Amino acid sequence: MPNEPRGAARAAALALPLLMWACALSAAPPNPAAGETLYRRGLLPSGEPVQATREAGATLRGADAACVNCHRRSGLGSTEGRITIPPIAGPYLFIPRGKSLEQQGVPFVDTERVNHEAYTDESLARAIREGSGANGRPLNYLMPRYQLDDAIMAELIDYLKGIQVKPAPGVTSKELHFATIITPDADPAKRRGMLDVMNQYFVDKNNAVARTKAPTLYSSHAMMFRVERRWQLHVWELTGQPATWEAQLRKYLASQPVFAVISGLGGSNWGPVHRFCEAQALPCLFPNVEAPVGHDSDFYSVYFSRGVLLEAQLIARELAEAREPIRRLVQVFRAGDVGEQAARTLQAARTGSAQQIVNRVLKAHGASRDLDAALRELGPTDALVLWLRPQDLKALATVPVTTSRVWISGEMGGLEQAPLPASWRAAARMAYPVDLPGRRVVRVDYALSWFRIRKIPVVAQQVQADTYLACGLVSETLNHMVDAFVREYLVERLEMALDHRALTGYYPRLTLAPGQRFASKGGYIVRFSEPEGPRVAALSDWITP
Amino acid sequence: MNVRTPGIVFAALMCAALLGLGAAAAATVSRATVSYETPAVMLVREDGKRVSLPHELDDGRPVLLNFIFTTCSSICPLTSRTLEEFQHKLGSEAARVHLMSISIDPEQDTPARLSEYARKFHAGPEWQYYTGTVAASLAAQRAFDVYRGEKMSHTPVTLLRAAPGEPWLRIEGFVTPDELVDDYRNLLASLGSPARAGR
Numbered sequence: 001m002p003n004e005p006r007g008a009a010r011a012a013a014l015a016l017p018l019l020m021w022a023c024a025l026s027a028a029p030p031n032p033a034a035g036e037t038l039y040r041r042g043l044l045p046s047g048e049p050v051q052a053t054r055e056a057g058a059t060l061r062g063a064d065a066a067c068v069n070c071h072r073r074s075g076l077g078s079t080e081g082r083i084t085i086p087p088i089a090g091p092y093l094f095i096p097r098g099k100s101l102e103q104q105g106v107p108f109v110d111t112e113r114v115n116h117e118a119y120t121d122e123s124l125a126r127a128i129r130e131g132s133g134a135n136g137r138p139l140n141y142l143m144p145r146y147q148l149d150d151a152i153m154a155e156l157i158d159y160l161k162g163i164q165v166k167p168a169p170g171v172t173s174k175e176l177h178f179a180t181i182i183t184p185d186a187d188p189a190k191r192r193g194m195l196d197v198m199n200q201y202f203v204d205k206n207n208a209v210a211r212t213k214a215p216t217l218y219s220s221h222a223m224m225f226r227v228e229r230r231w232q233l234h235v236w237e238l239t240g241q242p243a244t245w246e247a248q249l250r251k252y253l254a255s256q257p258v259f260a261v262i263s264g265l266g267g268s269n270w271g272p273v274h275r276f277c278e279a280q281a282l283p284c285l286f287p288n289v290e291a292p293v294g295h296d297s298d299f300y301s302v303y304f305s306r307g308v309l310l311e312a313q314l315i316a317r318e319l320a321e322a323r324e325p326i327r328r329l330v331q332v333f334r335a336g337d338v339g340e341q342a343a344r345t346l347q348a349a350r351t352g353s354a355q356q357i358v359n360r361v362l363k364a365h366g367a368s369r370d371l372d373a374a375l376r377e378l379g380p381t382d383a384l385v386l387w388l389r390p391q392d393l394k395a396l397a398t399v400p401v402t403t404s405r406v407w408i409s410g411e412m413g414g415l416e417q418a419p420l421p422a423s424w425r426a427a428a429r430m431a432y433p434v435d436l437p438g439r440r441v442v443r444v445d446y447a448l449s450w451f452r453i454r455k456i457p458v459v460a461q462q463v464q465a466d467t468y469l470a471c472g473l474v475s476e477t478l479n480h481m482v483d484a485f486v487r488e489y490l491v492e493r494l495e496m497a498l499d500h501r502a503l504t505g506y507y508p509r510l511t512l513a514p515g516q517r518f519a520s521k522g523g524y525i526v527r528f529s530e531p532e533g534p535r536v537a538a539l540s541d542w543i544t545p
Numbered sequence: 546m547n548v549r550t551p552g553i554v555f556a557a558l559m560c561a562a563l564l565g566l567g568a569a570a571a572a573t574v575s576r577a578t579v580s581y582e583t584p585a586v587m588l589v590r591e592d593g594k595r596v597s598l599p600h601e602l603d604d605g606r607p608v609l610l611n612f613i614f615t616t617c618s619s620i621c622p623l624t625s626r627t628l629e630e631f632q633h634k635l636g637s638e639a640a641r642v643h644l645m646s647i648s649i650d651p652e653q654d655t656p657a658r659l660s661e662y663a664r665k666f667h668a669g670p671e672w673q674y675y676t677g678t679v680a681a682s683l684a685a686q687r688a689f690d691v692y693r694g695e696k697m698s699h700t701p702v703t704l705l706r707a708a709p710g711e712p713w714l715r716i717e718g719f720v721t722p723d724e725l726v727d728d729y730r731n732l733l734a735s736l737g738s739p740a741r742a743g744r
Contacts, residue, residue: 058626058722069618080619081693081700141719142619499695509679511650511696513616521652541678544652 034152035159042066044152052144055131060144070142073299074488075163077111083142084111090161093119107165107484125153167485169257179234179258181249181287185267190460194265194288194467198233200454201471205231234258245272253280260490263287263470268338277301283491286470288463290411291338296517300491304466304507305520308342308387308411311431313545314523315385315407316349326405327381328356332374332388335364339387339412346385368395378402390414397421407431422531429539433523434506436538443503462506469505473498508542574718581713584684588647588677591659598685603709606643607733610704612691614650615662623719624701629666630722642729644672647685650696651676707732
């Protein structure tokens with residue numbers, strides 16, 4: 001990671017011992033990738049799983065024994081219950097006793113205990129192999145004792161020494177640079193609504209920074225000042241075909257490094273953005289995406305929910321539990337819209353069921369009268385799933401209802417504002433991947449009041465509330481990070497901060513953890529209560545499929 | 546939480562520093578005999594069945610109960626490994642003890658994820674995993690005094706009970722498999738006749 005040098009003398013002082021250490025190993029030059037593979041995946045250069053034991057004789061191997069499980073990807077440690085897992089990024093291991101983190105130019109992390117002797121390569125190897133700390137005392141019971149030969153031990157230590165804890169690109173002494181990403185197929189109204197919120201949030205944030213005067217009392221604690229940086233927003237608008245987006249994003253990032261991407265707005269394809277964030281090790285926090293890509297095993301992208309893909313799982317569950325037989329499952333969606341991905345997910349979830357699955361694809365921007373043809377020849381033993389937008393739902397008014405088993409997408413249709421004609425309201429159930437209106441009202445009102453006071457027009461309520469929530473979550477997480485501006489640490493602290501969050505907007509609960517990248521896990525199945533208007537009633541409890 | 550005062554930061558740093566200093570001690574294990582009232586909540590077992598917590602606890606067998614979540618990467622793998630070893634060390638006797646692990650992250654821990662987790666720790670048929678609604682999991686956590694505000698604050702607690710109606714042995718900290726076998730045997734012995742507790 002590129003960083004401004006803190007002075008040639010200091011660089012030389014740092015480089016000399018590293019150089020000497022590297023020379024000592026010149027017979028077998030260290031392979032940093034081997035150290036990283038061991039740290040993150042628990043694998044030895046041979047591909048064999050690493051073996052470790054605990055004090056009481058319990059054995060661990062491979063991924064279960066990987067350092068990353070406890071010390072995390074950042075190397076800055078973690079806290080679980082009353083157990084503090086210390087940082088093992090090089091600078092923390094080699095701080096001489098009696099020196100403060102600040103004197104060493106090392107950021108404060110609340111997992112660091114500054115009361116240990118500085119490790120040497122030898123004492124560090126002993127700690128890893130035998131579980132005794134730099135002062136000779138046994139390490140916590142959680143710390144395994146690893147069976148490593150000298151060569152891989154050197155590679156692991158080399159990796160630990162190389163873990164960067166200096167401010168990431170996009171962080172200067174005065175500013176924190178953030179980006180937000182908008183794809184060309186994003187809805188223009190939502191785009192405006194999202195940017196209004198973000199721009200105002202950054203203005204407010206910077207006004208608060210400007211007002212904060214650090215009292216003299218803390219003047220010796222330089223790091224107290226360092227956290228108050230101005231937030232700078234860069235809007236990365238993509239153009240053209242999705243195949244070109246990753247290159248555009250790399251160009252944006254090269255010309256203006258950013259610490260993280262906050263929020264963002266996608267259309268039907270977020271894949272290139274997701275891949276870019278993972279490849280560039282850039283946190284992409286809570287974009288407004290209806291069909292997120294990626295897996296829980298990814299690291300840098302986190303989403304509020306799986307959106308329409310979650311809806312597909314909710315509907316699959318309903319179909320699996322249907323009391324009366326369903327002969328056919330007919331799905332209707334427009335080519336290229338997110339309904340296509342939702343339909344695919346539902347189809348995969350129903351594979352193996354006795355139902356025949358038929359997908360009826362409407363033209364990408366065709367007329368709503370296409371619906372007539374798509375909905376022909378449906379009978380009462382058919383289930384119909386409509387992955388459609390409001391204008392298509394409105395057009396259902398002229399189409400007769402021939403089955404009582406109809407599901408629509410809340411995410412695509414506009415939740416309780418979906419313009420579903422009265423004739424369809426008795427038959428149709430809606431997948432509803434957020435909290436019920438009556439239950440979320442207080443949490444969402446908090447955002448709405450903020451918009452009202454700042455005269456921000458509400459044009460896309462959920463997108464705007466989610467954007468406001470994303471900004472708030474990043475701000476809150478940064479407060480916990482003090483001056484450790486490491487991108488991986490941002491994601492890890494966000495995971496921890498989320499459980500404490502009371503104001504969760506549209507979602508009843510948000511939680512993340514290592515291996516959890518979608519913060520809200522469930523949804524309801526609802527039905528309109530009246531022939532007109534937005535009143536809905538839940539037909540299910542909160543379901544987490 | 547957009548505006549922060551240096552005073553708050555300072556206080557937070559001081560607290561964090563003190564906690565950090567205090568956490569250096571090696572793991573210690575403490576034991577206490579405690580009575581708990583089992584809440585009448587419904588949970589979902591890893592086989593997808595809805596079951597009553599009191600019914601699962603009171604099937605006549607000795608019970609070992611703990612609380613986990615499957616994406617917990619540091620404490621839970623260790624406590625789960627300890628239970629695996631415990632079953633292994635008991636050998637054929639393992640079938641007489643009901644092991645129960647309740648998820649404290651029930652929305653993430655679906656029955657399918659719990660089954661996968663159980664396989665990873667070679668859980669025998671007498672070791673079962675439970676999820677359910679957030680409210681049900683919270684009620685269970687509160688009843689056994691393991692609720693610590695959120696999942697990342699949880700602490701290693703193992704609860705052992707010789708038979709329905711008997712008090713619980715609460716073990717806090719990283720108990721080893723050997724110690725756990727001793728605790729189990731002592732608990733049964735204290736009942737007078739092991740057959741009384743067995744099925």
